[in-house]
Amino acid sequence: MINRRKMLVLAGATLAAGASLIAWAETDGHPYDTLVEMGYPAPQEGELVHVPPTMADLEAADMKPQAKAVIRRGYDLFTNTQQLRGKNVFNDMNCSSCHLGEGRQPFSAPVWPAAVTLPDFRGKNQHVNNLEERIAGCFAYSMNGTPPAYGSDDMLALSAYHRWLAKGAPVYPDQPIYGRGFPAPERPDELSYANGEQLFVDNCAVCHSEDGSGLYQDGEYVFPATWGDGSNNWGAGIVRTHTAAGFIKNNMPLGQPLSLSDQEAWDIAYYMTRQERPQDPRYTGSVDEVVEKFGPTFHKHSSYGQEREVDGHRLADHANWGEKGDEVEPWNVGVPRFESLDVEE
Amino acid sequence: MTSKRILGGLGLLLGAGLASGQAVAIEGDAERGEAAAGTCVACHQADGGGMNIPGGESWPRLAGLDADYMVKQLHDVKQGSREAPTMMPFVDGLDDQQIADVSAYYSQLPVTDAEGGDVDAEMLARGEQIALRGDWDEYIVSCKSCHGPGNQGVGSTFPGIAGQHAGYIENQLHAWQEGRRANDPQNLMGAIAKRMSDEDISAVAAWLSSQPATDE
Numbered sequence: 340m341i342n343r344r345k346m347l348v349l350a351g352a353t354l355a356a357g358a359s360l361i362a363w364a365e366t367d368g369h370p371y372d373t374l375v376e377m378g379y380p381a382p383q384e385g386e387l388v389h390v391p392p393t394m395a396d397l398e399a400a401d402m403k404p405q406a407k408a409v410i411r412r413g414y415d416l417f418t419n420t421q422q423l424r425g426k427n428v429f430n431d432m433n434c435s436s437c438h439l440g441e442g443r444q445p446f447s448a449p450v451w452p453a454a455v456t457l458p459d460f461r462g463k464n465q466h467v468n469n470l471e472e473r474i475a476g477c478f479a480y481s482m483n484g485t486p487p488a489y490g491s492d493d494m495l496a497l498s499a500y501h502r503w504l505a506k507g508a509p510v511y512p513d514q515p516i517y518g519r520g521f522p523a524p525e526r527p528d529e530l531s532y533a534n535g536e537q538l539f540v541d542n543c544a545v546c547h548s549e550d551g552s553g554l555y556q557d558g559e560y561v562f563p564a565t566w567g568d569g570s571n572n573w574g575a576g577i578v579r580t581h582t583a584a585g586f587i588k589n590n591m592p593l594g595q596p597l598s599l600s601d602q603e604a605w606d607i608a609y610y611m612t613r614q615e616r617p618q619d620p621r622y623t624g625s626v627d628e629v630v631e632k633f634g635p636t637f638h639k640h641s642s643y644g645q646e647r648e649v650d651g652h653r654l655a656d657h658a659n660w661g662e663k664g665d666e667v668e669p670w671n672v673g674v675p676r677f678e679s680l681d682v683e684e
Numbered sequence: 685m686t687s688k689r690i691l692g693g694l695g696l697l698l699g700a701g702l703a704s705g706q707a708v709a710i711e712g713d714a715e716r717g718e719a720a721a722g723t724c725v726a727c728h729q730a731d732g733g734g735m736n737i738p739g740g741e742s743w744p745r746l747a748g749l750d751a752d753y754m755v756k757q758l759h760d761v762k763q764g765s766r767e768a769p770t771m772m773p774f775v776d777g778l779d780d781q782q783i784a785d786v787s788a789y790y791s792q793l794p795v796t797d798a799e800g801g802d803v804d805a806e807m808l809a810r811g812e813q814i815a816l817r818g819d820w821d822e823y824i825v826s827c828k829s830c831h832g833p834g835n836q837g838v839g840s841t842f843p844g845i846a847g848q849h850a851g852y853i854e855n856q857l858h859a860w861q862e863g864r865r866a867n868d869p870q871n872l873m874g875a876i877a878k879r880m881s882d883e884d885i886s887a888v889a890a891w892l893s894s895q896p897a898t899d900e
Contacts, residue, residue: 373822373879390821440820545841545869546830556832556839594825594876 371445371518378597379446379518379589387514391443391451391504406499413500416493417442417450420482421560423493429663430483430617431553431560431569437481437577439590442504445518446589446596452516454498454505462636463576466676470498480574483617483661521577521585524601530580532648535610538603542592551614566614568661573619579640583608613642613654617661626656710784712751717789720782723774724790733796734849736893741770742800742851747793748897752840754787757867765867767859800850801894803887811891814884824879827888830872834899835892841869847897853889 370390375381382388392400394414397407416422418441420433434450435441442450458469463476474497475486487493539549546554546562553564564570576582588604590596599607622629630644638644643655721728724746728734732747746754760766761775768775778786801808813819815835818826827835830842837844845853859865860877868874880888 377823441817444820542870545872554838556837559833561830561832561838561842592870592872593829594823594872595870596823 374445374518382517385514386517387508387512388517389451389505389508391449392506393443394441397503409496410499410503412492413496413498413503414441416497417500423484423487425662426485427478427487427493428482428484429661430571431564432482432571433560433563434477436563437586442500446522447518447586448520449504449518450501451504451508452519454501455508455510455512465636470501474498474501479620481571481577483570483572483663485663521582521589523581523585524588524604526581526584527602527605530609531606532610532613534603535606535608538599538607539610542599542603543607546593551611565611566616568617568659570616572617572661573641573643573655574621574637578612578616578643579637580605580608580612580642581640583612609642613645613647615652615654615657615659617663618655618657618659619643620660622655622658624658626653629655710755710780712755712784712786712788714785714788714792717782717785717787720778721786721789723777724786727770728790731796732790732793734852736799736849736851738800738851740851742849742855744852745796745798745848745897746790748795749791749843750837750840751784751787751791753837753843754790755783756840758783758787760867765865767864795847795897798847798849798893798897800854801890803890807887808891808894810884811887811889814880814888815891815895819884822879823876824884825876827892835895836898844897845892846895848893850886850889850893853892854885857885857889 369375369382370388371379371382394411397410400407417434417438420428420435421431437448438444438450439447440449453470453473457473458467460466461468461473468476471489471494474494475489478484478486487497539547543565547565548554551564551566551570553560553569554562571577577586584601584605584607587607588597588599588601592598619629619633621633623632626644630638644653646653727743728746729743732745734743734745736742757766758775758778759780761768761771775783814824815827818824818829827845830838831845832838832842835844835846856865857877857880860868860874861880863874866874877885
């Protein structure tokens with residue numbers, strides 16, 4: 340196999356740069372040239388381009404066997420998060436349901452950037468988060484669950500896997516990161532619920548089922564639920580229409596990214612994010628209160644609390660926590676910290 | 685059959701939502717199917733085990749495959765979205781009821797052993813990687829993503845490919861690449877097959893053939 344692992348920064352021509360930084364000249368072809376051929380944007384000048392190492396690279400790495408074992412455990416948790424079902428996970432998702440390619444894939448919210456950009460201030464919960472807290476957020480919202488404790492074996496393993504994927508990337512990079520997040524295509528003027536529904540039936544239902552419940556074989560998960568109790572709750576990033584549109588455009592249908600038009604991706608996202616799912620763990624008993632408190636930082640981008648056009652149903656106006664049930668204490672997301680911190684914006 | 689989960693709590697939108705493929709309405713009868721399968725045994729064998737023919741056109745094992753999946757394939761061969769010249773004369777002789785019957789018959793036969801997995805360890809390791817984890821650097825999604833746990837199939841849309849003859853899997857992946865087969869939902873298989881190298885195809889076919897078709 341060709342060793343395609345490398346980190347590099349596309350340096351500008353004006354930057355009379357050290358050769359080691361500029362280029363992929365030393366390699367055959369650019370990293371991600373397969374993606375570019377498929378229609379993804381090519382890395383731009385000045386972007387940080389990082390190709391995360393694989394698990395095969397881990398086996399070959401000069402590291403302590405104990406560290407490798409913990410990273411392997413992290414990989415295992417990342418790709419089969421269902422093993423924490425009923426303990427930390429209360430829906431049908433795995434980390435890798437949304438972070439495709441084992442968390443390595445550009446334009447599929449690769450997870451290594453978290454390891455090099457945190458701790459940092461996060462708008463969603465209005466304080467400085469470290470890597471473990473960021474992972475805890477995924478458990479609280481996307482997994483509709485209760486995060487593994489800070490410093491626990493599972494949390495350590497997941498952080499270690501993130502850190503492994505970031506191997507070689509600069510910490511607190513100045514450059515924008517190539518392929519970060521789920522970049523949304525330009526929002527069309529009009530979004531159509533009806534069109535989105537038809538597109539979902541035609542393009543998505545074969546795997547995700549018409550009722551959005553995903554697909555199972557003999558009780559085993561195959562494809563994730565796009566809404567309903569098996570899916571992420573109302574606090575997950577992907578309930579924001581633009582995030583869902585970015586995910587869909589860049590990753591769906593599986594194996595055929597960028598095959599839907601921008602309008603189609605947005606319409607499907609609009610339809611999908613206007614279905615019910617478990618309540619946002621920040622819910623206080625009042626949808627209006629959630630909208631007031633978390634609208635400016637989050638729900639202004641989602642359909643939370645809105646009236647659905649087809650049936651007048653007010654979205655998220657319920658106290659259904661899904662499988663998490665009422666007995667499980669929802670994790671206290673967004674705990675204020677450093678309240679006396681004196682900063683100038 | 686596809687197992688569907690019922691949403692608890694929310695009670696919304698429980699559409700029926702199956703109905704992939706056509707012609708699943710006709711119920712097959714395995715006993716009648718056995719009689720109608722007389723034309724099939726020359727290649728697919730009396731036990732439905734097919735035959736692995738290295739370098740030739742391998743005949744797939746039908747025993748234990750999903751009935752509705754086979755019904756769809758037979759119709760697709762008839763209609764041409766799945767080109768299979770050697771199958772044509774036999775399929776043309778079957779009406780819709782007989783297609784349902786032979787499919788029902790083969791689906792309930794016990795699974796037989798597959799051949800073609802006798803390759804070196806390096807090739808098997810590459811095959812295992814593609815089957816279970818894919819190769820995302822080449823945007824090759826793992827087989828398991830769609831063919832399900834153990835690659836033993838999901839419902840009637842995604843066939844079981846574990847424990848199938850390597851020669852058959854290899855032929856089919858090349859057929860997807862070349863457009864001789866284009867009967868998948870949304871080109872899900874075709875798109876991925878086209879990104880696979882000949883070596884990857886041989887490797888994944890060999891590894892899959894070495895895996896159990898069922899958990900029993």
